[in-house]
Amino acid sequence: MSIQVPRGTQDILPGEVEKWQYIEEVAKDICKTYQYKEIRTPIFESSELFMRGVGDTTDIVQKEMYVFEDRGGRSLALRPEGTAPVVRSFVQNKMFGDPNQPVKLFYTGPMFRYERPQAGRYRQFVQFGVEALGSEDPAIDAEVISLAMQVYQKLGLKNLKLIINSLGDTESRTNHREALINHFKPRIDEFCSDCQNRLEKNPLRILDCKKDRDHELMSSAPSILDYLNDESRIYFEKVQKYLQAMDIEFVVDPTLVRGLDYYNHTAFEIMSNAEGFGAITTLCGGGRYNGLVEMIGGPATPGIGFAFSIERLLAALEAERIALPIEEALDCYFVSLGEEAKDHTVKILHELRNAGFTAERDYLDRKLKAQFKAADRHHAKFVAVLGDEELKNNKINIKNMQSGEQEEVALPEFISYLEKHIRLGGH
């Protein structure tokens, strides 16, 4: 059998790739209005970064990382997510010393997780994410959430549900952790081996277990919201107040536990409610990670961010039957007949493209009719016909494909003719 793409990966072909470009443009434009600047980090990093950053009790680190040794014996990993690499770069490049604080960054690029492929779940997927480092103002939590919501809304999505939770600060979490251990310990042997391992290491992760989610102890588990100390509670209330001030609807869900270890205080997810959307409804996930910068070797610096994958965003657009306004029309298709005219086409086409028009021509020596068909397939606005006869008279024939009108134009005026009719929309 011929070689196929690896399981869980896909080719993004012309016709489809324009949607990706459009989404990335919209997201980048919104980042500009919020003043987030692009950062690009390597696709592979030292494996240790993710073990420390994402956490070694997480599924990502335990089961899903593509880890390999390079020829120099270093243990490297294809990045499973973008937050730990951005934080590594923040520390390495001493961005904490930048006078502009908080440091607001965005990124887009492929991430890799060895997961069981299914609809909405790939082994290589493209995340768009933002990270704001250096501020512990609840207004930045609300800003980050509003940025994510704005991307989705700009693209036309309507069936969205924003859920938020607070995981509290260290003190709140320690108290909650103890309550969780006391709750699960007496009957932990009824849980899966992963949960048994998590009990002492990270009991919060038990709440996120897919195998045991229907166990009766799950719904009666102590809620983090009952363990928030005053500071954490006030912080969470402020985040909610700011979301309300921006008219962003949300639901507080105390069972929202994110799959990565670095979170505290605000955690959030945006889900799709669209009918017919697959089983995996989370479009976007994020939260606050005060402590991560320190864990990766920098000075204590608070941070918050989110990421979403373009794959799931496209699935949500499809479920809501939203067509993106992608312009595919070609300004001018060049039909040439005869040897001399063909030679001359090289020069005119070059001038046309230099002037910024989208232009295409025939390279297969097709007949007149077939060249016109090709122009149709390209959705050409104008077709320019140059034959040896026209060339002799220094003229070119131009057909407006929408109106069907044809005109003969002096060759030296060809570009200004198109300028008038395409750029200025005149007739």
Ligand code: HAM
């Ligand atoms: P995450 O929840 O692991 O968080 O992933 C964020 C988003 O990436 C998901 O909501 C989903 O859209 C997408 N995603 C994850 N796995 C896959 C997959 N296998 N196939 C397709 N899409 C996927 C993070 O990665 C954190 N770094 C987010 C963050 C940024 N938190 C703070 N800052």
